[in-house]
Amino acid sequence: MQPSLKGRREGSPWVGLWAVFFKEMADHLSSTRMRILEVLILFSAVGAVYAGAQTLRQTVSEDPFLLLRVFTAAQDPLPSFVAFLSFFLPLAAIALGFDAINGEYNRNTLSRVLAQPIYRDALLWGKFLAGLATLALILLALFLLVVGLSLIFLGVPPDGEEVGRALLFLLATLAYAGVWLGIALVCSVLFRSAATSALAAIAVWLFFALFWGIIAQLLAQAVAPYDPFNPESELRQAEALLAFSRVSPNTLYAEAIQAILNPGVRSLGPVLISQLQGALLGSPLPLGQSLLLAWPQLTGLIALTLLLFALAYVLFQRREVRA
Amino acid sequence: MVIEAQGLTKRYGKVVAVEGLNLAIEAGEVYGLLGPNGSGKTTTILMLLGLTEPSAGTVRVLGFDPAREPLSLKRQVGYLPDSVGFYGEMTAWENLAYIARLNGLPKAEAERRMGRVLERMGLAEVADRPVSAFSRGMRQRLGLAEVLLKEPKVVILDEPTLGLDPEAAQEFLGMIRGLKAEGITVLLSSHLLHQVQAICDRVGLFHKGRLVLEGRVEELAQRVLGGAYRIRLEASPLEGLAERLGALPGVARVQLEGTGLRLEAAQDIRSQVARAVLEAGASLTSLVLEQPSLDEVYARYFQEVRHAA
Ligand SMILES: Nc1ncnc2c1ncn2[C@@H]1O[C@H](COP(=O)(O)OP(=O)(O)OP(=O)(O)O)[C@@H](O)[C@H]1O
Ligand SMILES: [Mg+2]
Numbered sequence: 001m002q003p004s005l006k007g008r009r010e011g012s013p014w015v016g017l018w019a020v021f022f023k024e025m026a027d028h029l030s031s032t033r034m035r036i037l038e039v040l041i042l043f044s045a046v047g048a049v050y051a052g053a054q055t056l057r058q059t060v061s062e063d064p065f066l067l068l069r070v071f072t073a074a075q076d077p078l079p080s081f082v083a084f085l086s087f088f089l090p091l092a093a094i095a096l097g098f099d100a101i102n103g104e105y106n107r108n109t110l111s112r113v114l115a116q117p118i119y120r121d122a123l124l125w126g127k128f129l130a131g132l133a134t135l136a137l138i139l140l141a142l143f144l145l146v147v148g149l150s151l152i153f154l155g156v157p158p159d160g161e162e163v164g165r166a167l168l169f170l171l172a173t174l175a176y177a178g179v180w181l182g183i184a185l186v187c188s189v190l191f192r193s194a195a196t197s198a199l200a201a202i203a204v205w206l207f208f209a210l211f212w213g214i215i216a217q218l219l220a221q222a223v224a225p226y227d228p229f230n231p232e233s234e235l236r237q238a239e240a241l242l243a244f245s246r247v248s249p250n251t252l253y254a255e256a257i258q259a260i261l262n263p264g265v266r267s268l269g270p271v272l273i274s275q276l277q278g279a280l281l282g283s284p285l286p287l288g289q290s291l292l293l294a295w296p297q298l299t300g301l302i303a304l305t306l307l308l309f310a311l312a313y314v315l316f317q318r319r320e321v322r323a
Numbered sequence: 324m325v326i327e328a329q330g331l332t333k334r335y336g337k338v339v340a341v342e343g344l345n346l347a348i349e350a351g352e353v354y355g356l357l358g359p360n361g362s363g364k365t366t367t368i369l370m371l372l373g374l375t376e377p378s379a380g381t382v383r384v385l386g387f388d389p390a391r392e393p394l395s396l397k398r399q400v401g402y403l404p405d406s407v408g409f410y411g412e413m414t415a416w417e418n419l420a421y422i423a424r425l426n427g428l429p430k431a432e433a434e435r436r437m438g439r440v441l442e443r444m445g446l447a448e449v450a451d452r453p454v455s456a457f458s459r460g461m462r463q464r465l466g467l468a469e470v471l472l473k474e475p476k477v478v479i480l481d482e483p484t485l486g487l488d489p490e491a492a493q494e495f496l497g498m499i500r501g502l503k504a505e506g507i508t509v510l511l512s513s514h515l516l517h518q519v520q521a522i523c524d525r526v527g528l529f530h531k532g533r534l535v536l537e538g539r540v541e542e543l544a545q546r547v548l549g550g551a552y553r554i555r556l557e558a559s560p561l562e563g564l565a566e567r568l569g570a571l572p573g574v575a576r577v578q579l580e581g582t583g584l585r586l587e588a589a590q591d592i593r594s595q596v597a598r599a600v601l602e603a604g605a606s607l608t609s610l611v612l613e614q615p616s617l618d619e620v621y622a623r624y625f626q627e628v629r630h631a632a
Binding site: 008009010011015016019020022023027107108109111112113114115116117118119320321322 | 365369372374375390391392393394395397398400401402404406407408409410411421422424425426427466469
């Protein structure tokens with residue numbers, strides 16, 4: 001229940017936050033889950049560099065954005081590093097968050113912890129931030145591995161702009177992982193059983209990964225039907241499709257990293273000829289412009305993360321401490 | 324008053340878990356909340372700690388309102404839940420260290436206190452073992468160690484002897500009695516009446532969310548059993564004895580029990596009873612004064628409630 005709704009509470013909601021954070025962080029880093037994730041990280045980094053190297057050997061090495069190519073190049077049967085990340089990170093985030101709150105219930109530790117002089121805010125924030133920090137650590141490790149390996153095998157040091165883009169890419173990826181951590185956290189409050197919670201979070205992930213594209217298409221057709229005699233209707237349908245598919249964090253993330261990792265991208269979504277007038281096709285955009293292009297998607301991902309956290313917060317405040 | 328509640332009520336939808344509870348517990352007292360399953364003991368405790376919000380009524384613990392000043396309250400009040408759990412993969416020491424950090428204790432002070440409470444609870448040797456390997460009794464003692472870690476003024480224990488074997492339960496109750504000696508106010512809940520009887524200064528009897536009886540164990544016995552003195556005797560032949568003894572002054576009732584009789588009386592009238600038996604020409608083989616037990620108070624009370632219904 002929420003004693004805080006009545007009148008002002010004393011003290012700060014953050015008391016105890018760091019105690020929770022460091023305990024959860026230590027739990028994550030020493031867990032078996034983490035060992036599994038580490039193995040996956042190693043494989044994916046090696047795979048990415050291998051695929052990148054193969055592709056680059058086949059193309060002319062006149063490319064000014066070599067490092068970014070390593071990120072995006074796919075070599076059959078290996079997916080590109082970026083594709084792999086967008087597949088792997090939601091699962092990692094879910095693995096770190098699915099039993100955050102229900103785990104405390106199931107171990108009968110919640111009432112003991114909440115009997116200490118802290119607010120529930122500190123517990124939830126501590127767990128969320130610890131999950132996010134662990135994901136950031138995973139990402140950073142991956143990133144340094146890929147950069148290091150490509151330095152060794154490709155022998156090209158990345159320049160300033162490339163590093164900037166790569167770091168932005170990391171940030172976008174962290175925001176994307178944050179969304180899935182938020183979803184896992186909500187599930188961990190909603191479902192008392194850890195297995196149900198994990199399954200529910202994975203179901204959401206599957207839904208967006210597999211089905212949302214089809215559903216968005218159907219919705220777009222329903223909202224803006226295609227009329228063969230009206231050339232504008234095709235554009236309207238395309239716009240509707242884009243709007244619907246942007247509900248999915250996967251789309252937001254895909255668009256954001258497309259703009260960040262591909263300096264040649266000048267627009268996200270349907271492009272009109274009039275917008276291309278005066279533009280040099282294929283000439284790369286400066287970093288600032290790419291960032292501007294990805295800005296709505298980036299803030300969208302961050303806002304979605306905060307929204308999910310707020311939902312978990314409200315649900316958790318209303319929960320009885322008793323199982 | 325260390326713990327004060329007025330008109331405390333908790334409803335879960337239509338279910339009334341606690342209704343109109345008035346409670347006043349003084350410093351240094353050991354108070355027992357008694358009642359059958361589902362009578363509202365745990366709910367009361369959670370409301371006292373601010374872990375669940377009352378539907379109505381006011382609570383003050385050490386003068387703090389659990390809804391508005393939960394931090395000050397919980398800094399000085401220790402709580403041992405009925406199903407105490409720990410992080411199994413962490414050692415006893417690590418579990419305590421986490422709680423110490425949540426309490427904001429400085430490291431040196433925390434380690435000093437942890438060493439002391441583990442020693443006191445007899446867990447010093449197993450401090451470095453993961454808690455998953457602990458027995459129920461060890462967990463319970465670790466729970467009490469954790470409660471003592473914050474050097475509380477008030478300790479609230481929910482079913483502290485639940486799941487302990489009789490010997491461990493006695494040992495645990497001894498530890499609780501030790502708290503009283505330190506001037507700590509103790510509130511505990513239980514349905515094991517004979518245990519509570521031994522350590523509680525006062526008890527409150529819960530029935531369907533209401534506090535129906537409250538007082539010292541002897542007082543309650545007097546009130547519910549009619550007479551505080553129960554005398555058991557064995558004699559033969561028993562014929563006519565019951566009527567004779569029932570006529571003695573101060574006898575509330577006489578009951579046939581097995582091969583003997585049980586009397587309830589306002590005073591210790593053993594000598595009169597002995598005389599009456601001998602005068603009736605019967606031979607007396609045993610005559611004992613039984614201590615009134617809470618179990619009987621309890622059984623009798625609920626018997627009466629059932630009769631009244
Ligand atoms: N979250 C809840 N939702 C609905 N009803 C509840 C909830 N928690 C407790 N109750 C009800 O409140 C009543 C009091 O429960 P409580 O746990 O306080 O009893 P208790 O005296 O502690 O019992 P026990 O000896 O079994 O621990 C019960 O009837 C129970 O069903
Ligand atoms: Mg209970």
